[in-house]
Amino acid sequence: MRLEQLYAIGGGPGANRPHGSAEEDAAHALASRWMDEAGLAVEVDQSGNLLGRSPVGADVWVGSHLDTVPRGGRFDGALGVVAGLEAVERAGCGTVVVFRGEEVGCIGSRALVARGGPLPRAFLELHIEQGPVLERTGAPLGVVTSIVGYARGELFFEGRAGHAGTTPMDGRDDALVAAAEAILRIRAAVRRIEGGVATVGQLAVEPGGSNVIPERVRISVDARAPDAKRLDRLIEAIGFEPVHRTLPAAMGEGPRRVLLEEVESRGLPAIELPSGAGHDAGILAAAGVPSAMLFVRSLNGGISHNPEELSSEEDIALAVEVLGAAIGRLAPA
Structure with missing residues (x-):
């Protein structure tokens, strides 16, 4: 499983791939190989961000980050990259992006914005909630309204x-x-x-x-x-x-609505909630890119930045399905 391969980099306890480390580099190299195997055009921008582009709809991006806090969990950031790649493969369109240094202030996405892009037409980020709201409400997925x-x-x-x-x-x-x-x-x-x-x-x-x-x-x-x-x-x-x-950032109405509709169409509760954590999606949204985030339910009381971080395979499968459908609507093949 791709998540386990990433988790193994750096050794334990927990995930240890701090920004600027050989471990973050190794994770990017592994993701680059997966992109190449998926038939995506792989490139690394001048800030070290990794992109895998489909021939169609390449201006719609999906992704997250692979750096971690010390002794972090296996899902934070990594799930957004792995799920994003699978969703792009399913949809047959879009671009997967892996940003550098999210855990230390969204370095990669900030650098991209600071130099004027090129920025995507839309951006989607799948992420674990890192909190207890979805677990308490019994909902597997949630759509983010804004980032604090x-x-x-x-x-x-x-x-x-x-x-x-x-x-x-x-x-x-x-x-x-x-x-x-x-x-x-x-x-x-x-x-x-x-x-x-x-x-x-x-x-x-x-x-x-x-x-x-x-x-x-x-x-x-x-x-x-x-x-x-x-x-x-x-x-x-x-x-x-x-x-x-970093100022609070509202999610884009268009891509956010697409995620909500895809969640509702599967008979799931349409839970909307703000994100109490910073994300690359917030940086792009603040720069004017229509952005949206899909949260996957965090278990174990919502604990994150901890080896006990947990989300279920069933919830993740639903999230990948929703994400792939959303990419297909925003960047049709």
């Missing part, structure tokens, strides 16, 4: 280093305590903004000795919200200056 905006940056805290055993508690200036208090304030602030979320996922402590009071601490901040107004409020409430920011 997000802001990333860092906060720094200064204190004074000292001996862990001889410095009285009431005489300490502990940078890590200040950082911990800030993290709790961030959590409280986010809860006052509906639909907002924020995560502190990295923490660096200096000088880093187990018997030294921390003198300097750096924390990462990832803040997300459904619209630009709430994202601004979130940034202000947290009190940080983003070094990277």
Whole structure:
């Protein structure tokens, strides 16, 4: 199975194909071979994105990414590439694209947009939901309405280093305590903004000795919200200056409607939901490309970025069927 071949690259635990690594390169090489075997015209653009073009309807793209977070799951990104290739083979038209570096800020799709393309006429991305909504509603598939905006940056805290055993508690200036208090304030602030979320996922402590009071601490901040107004409020409430920011992006009405109709035509519930994660589809949508996303139900409570990430073979088969039909309608052979 193609997903298992990709998952095996880099060894475990989990999927380990970080952007810029030999493992990401190996995954692209494997996907390139599959494209060639499918009779697609294979090319790599100047940003390292991989494309496999059909002779017909090549301006309609479908795809995702193959880089992963450390110890990631087998489905995130990879399913969109594998399913996209199978859907294009079934439809006999369209282009499969594998973008570079999605997990570190959608590097490949951003580079494509920044240099002015060439951009597709339409873009479809199949992805696992990475959340619990579809599992809770009992729906195998969902159609995305919009992709949240997000802001990333860092906060720094200064204190004074000292001996862990001889410095009285009431005489300490502990940078890590200040950082911990800030993290709790961030959590409280986010809860006052509906639909907002924020995560502190990295923490660096200096000088880093187990018997030294921390003198300097750096924390990462990832803040997300459904619209630009709430994202601004979130940034202000947290009190940080983003070094990277992506505005929320609405999905294109045309391709989104096609996906919905294909889902409904199979007697499945027409579930529409926003994406709380960033995706390459959001970058292309923001650049004016009519884009749409099809979510596959995530099991195990919707866990993702984790080796326990799971979607069923039955749900995946339905998704490939819907995706192939949608490509056939948008880029008829």
